[in-house]
Amino acid sequence: MIVLNSSDGATFEVEESVAVQSQTIKHMIEDNCADTSIPLPNVNGVTLARVLEYIKKHAEAKDDEEGLKSFDAEFVKVDQASLFEIILAANYLDIKGLLDLTCQTVADQIKDLTVEEVRAIFNIMNDFTPEEEAKLRNDHAWAFE
């Protein structure tokens, strides 16, 4: 069993065979840096719990394609902020499948949205002047025919 410590002090136990889906953890174990527990200062408890849920499911139901597909679909039904936290964690922990899944989810959310809708969904502040914005729309008109 491997013990993982999140940034906010939460502790999680997970089997080594499951944990090595994270290349980062795998390398730490191989380099013998994982004597008692592995500190993960870049991931908070809530997010780490979710990531572990993902890798546990993908380890135990490895061959059940249909089951994994519906699990993944449910897994990404979280709020914006949490989704980004998972992307950052998947990046830090180097879990390719989770990174692909979350990036694709974000892409699916952005697809077919207008600029205003993208701003709303990500809470992005518009710092263009009206003239700058008009020029941008004009410059990019070619892609919207």
Place this chain on the structure above:
Amino acid sequence: MAERRRSNGSSNESSSSSSSSPGTAAATVCRIPDDHIFSILLRLPIDSILCFGMTCRRLRSLTYSDALWESICRRDWGSSSVDDLIKAHDPSIPIAWQNLYQQLHQLDSVYCRRLLAAAAPATPPAPDMVPSPRASHSLNFVSGCLLLFGGGCEGGRHRDDTWVAYMGNDLRRILKWQKISSDIPSGRFGHSCVVVGDSLVLFGGINDNAVRKNDTWIGRIVLHETSGMTLSWRLLDVGSVAPPPRGAHAGCCIDKRKMLIYGGIGTSGVRLGDTWVLDLSENLCFGTWVEVVTHPSPPSRSGHTLTHIGGTRTILFGGRGLGYDVLNDLWLFEAYEGCFWRWLQLPIDLQSIPHGLSLPRVGHSATLILGGQLLIYGGEDSCRHRKDDFWLLDVSSYRQPIITLPRAGLLTQMWKRLRAVGDNPMCRSFHQTCADNSGRYLYVFGGMVDGVLQPAELSGLRYRGCCKSVKLVNSSSSSF
């Protein structure tokens, strides 16, 4: 989904200070490393990428990154296209990828130029200096050279000569043809010849005794420092299994050492609808033919085109079917790891394409050009009229790494008819074309014009961007 998200986060006002809920997504999207924003963006169509970049200053500068646009060009045009472009470009000037993408997206015309085969255009070249007029020959670009073989000429006689002209990286105005060999392979027309690696693979064809063939030949050009170019043709050992003899079929290279052929006219004049793949050994010493039997499969035809568009996918278009009708259907052939093959018909809605009713074609040419699009030229339509029009078929959406294609009807191709400026390209059918390595130039040779064979002039085509074409040509910073 969006509604639920909005109620979780702070207010909808884009200029809110989000004091009601700390650590909202506004902060998070900016914390994601550029690489991951890129990997999100690379899953999106161009208009969504640009929308994303129009939200705020930081994201705008991110989406203007040349690294991102080079990746987009690779995604939409194929890596080898981009690599060839980089190779042909002056290394001291960085390529403006976003600009290039936009120019190609707005492509609306081709510039045609007749190439001369002699230094003095007034003097007619001697018969052994240039290839004679012909149709249903093969024309390929390999090892920096144009290579022409065989074909049929007046009186239905076949030709058996091989000609080579060194081109290098630029469009040359004057060609120097060199006759390489005669009578090997034996004379024929309606054969297929494709480039596999550095070599040519020739298959089948018809000779002037109407005998259909099914022999396979390998040709290699060797450029010597002193003795110039030599070419060797040798018969390929394929064992006991080979496709039935045929001519007027189509072939293309689908993998490093695999060639696909489909259809054609077999012995006793019957149109075929079978699919075969030739698997070549390393060093091309021998090959194995395998028939691919799948359902559905395109109906039998001849005079169609097969064009590899990158990755595992090949496009088939047009031809003449069993009922002697001219076809306009479009099919996609997918080959995964050489063990999973399938044909998928792509729906065309002729009514929705301007001038679409002239689209059924036989004896046309379809070549992959820069930008991952198919340039379709000439051929005969349903009324037996030879055409001189150029069509661009955007197949970039079929190149995406999607495992399952969406339901039919959701994927629509984009057909666009181009203007031709410059020299008159002429109405022709059963001509041959090939593109150079950069995909910017297309060479056309031969073919038939209303029953009369075209004079043996080689025409070069160069594309130009949008309506600002004059500016492009004069501008020194343009990479076209």
